[in-house]
Amino acid sequence: MYKETVYSAFNLLMHYPPASGAGQHPQPQPPLNKANQPTHSVPQLSPLYEHFSSPHTTPAPSDINQKQGVHRPLQTPDLSGFYSLTSSSMGQLPHTVSWPSPPLYPLSPSCGYRQHFPAPTAAPGTPYPRFTHPSLMLGSGVPGHPAAIPHPAIVPTSGKQELQPYDRSLKTQAESKAEKEAKKPTIKKPLNAFMLYMKEMRAKVIAECTLKESAAINQILGRRWHALSREEQAKYYELARKERQLHMQLYPGWSARDNYGKKKRRSREKHQESTTGGKRNAFGTYPEKAAAPAPFLPMTVL
DNA sequence: AAGCCTTTGAAGCTA
DNA sequence: TAGCTTCAAAGGCTT
Numbered sequence: 001m002y003k004e005t006v007y008s009a010f011n012l013l014m015h016y017p018p019a020s021g022a023g024q025h026p027q028p029q030p031p032l033n034k035a036n037q038p039t040h041s042v043p044q045l046s047p048l049y050e051h052f053s054s055p056h057t058t059p060a061p062s063d064i065n066q067k068q069g070v071h072r073p074l075q076t077p078d079l080s081g082f083y084s085l086t087s088s089s090m091g092q093l094p095h096t097v098s099w100p101s102p103p104l105y106p107l108s109p110s111c112g113y114r115q116h117f118p119a120p121t122a123a124p125g126t127p128y129p130r131f132t133h134p135s136l137m138l139g140s141g142v143p144g145h146p147a148a149i150p151h152p153a154i155v156p157t158s159g160k161q162e163l164q165p166y167d168r169s170l171k172t173q174a175e176s177k178a179e180k181e182a183k184k185p186t187i188k189k190p191l192n193a194f195m196l197y198m199k200e201m202r203a204k205v206i207a208e209c210t211l212k213e214s215a216a217i218n219q220i221l222g223r224r225w226h227a228l229s230r231e232e233q234a235k236y237y238e239l240a241r242k243e244r245q246l247h248m249q250l251y252p253g254w255s256a257r258d259n260y261g262k263k264k265r266r267s268r269e270k271h272q273e274s275t276t277g278g279k280r281n282a283f284g285t286y287p288e289k290a291a292a293p294a295p296f297l298p299m300t301v302l
Numbered sequence: 303a304a305g306c307c308t309t310t311g312a313a314g315c316t317a
Numbered sequence: 318t319a320g321c322t323t324c325a326a327a328g329g330c331t332t
Contacts, residue, residue: 153325189325194310198326214327215308222309240311256313260323263305 153188153247186262187254190247193236197225 191199198221205217205224225233247254 189312189323191325192311195325198309202327212327213307213329215306215329217327218307218309220309225310237311244312256324257315259325260314263324 153190153251154185155188186259187251189256189259190243191240193233193240194222194225196239196243197221197228197233197236 198218201221201224202217205220206212209217209220211217211220
């Protein structure tokens with residue numbers, strides 16, 4: 001019942017008319033502010049962007065950097081400094097000007113990203129698979145929906161750490177305040193397009209690759225995400241936009257800053273900073289690490 | 303038990 | 318405003 005409700009709500013959303021219009025080539029959506037208004041207009045695609053992204057075709061053998069196993073377009077300017085040029089600030093589909101880093105996990109033949117060029121898309125005419133995850137579900141506060149079902153974004157902060165009964169008279173004011181804070185349910189961030197894609201495809205990858213480690217699975221999913229066509233990705237971007245919209249309606253006062261800095265900073269990062277004096281860059285790596293030669297996995301390994 | 307790994311994208315923070 | 322950081326999910330692994 002629960003799942004059915006969730007899935008039907010999800011599939012209902014999937015049948016919303018696309019913002020770009022049915023049958024049209026989906027255009028990149030501009031970033032939206034909190035009021036869901038475009039922060040700026042979508043700029044015209046640069047020649048570089050077009051070169052990277054369109055049309056989405058299978059690369060010729062020469063189009064694949066055999067040494068690193070990374071798909072890079074021919075005759076591109078030297079962008080070796082770029083690892084992932086996120087262009088969300090430019091109002092473009094971010095995937096179009098980035099390529100994945102070399103795999104750190106050895107990938108099996110059925111799961112290696114080389115085997116997934118071209119993208120493992122369904123046969124022409126095959127309806128797009130329906131989403132089966134409960135992330136985008138209508139919860140309490142949504143008219144016409146049973147109020148008993150909470151939105152999955154809400155999770156109890158306390159979790160397993162239930163407070164043990166003890167003499168309450170010993171509690172200080174600060175303690176009770178902290179307790180109140182802890183008991184307040186945490187509203188999670190809405191999922192972005194890639195997260196929605198991961199939720200949808202994780203089970204498939206696990207089944208195909210007989211993997212369980214999320215880190216390895218996420219690497220594969222990241223490569224498959226890059227292998228998706230613009231149209232396929234656009235569906236997830238649109239879904240994520242609806243997710244944010246719904247999240248805003250359910251929690252009008254919520255801000256991502258509510259959860260900002262709540263997780264502990266990585267001890268490793270602290271260690272790295274203290275030992276090297278370096279800081280993580282925007283790509284999540286350290287300058288020394290990024291400069292190291294990429295590991296080459298020969299085809300025989302894959 | 304808590305945090306790491308790994309991915310991309312959104313949004314917060316800082317200089 | 319650009320650049321950097323954090324957090325969303327997931328589950329096995331490490332500390």
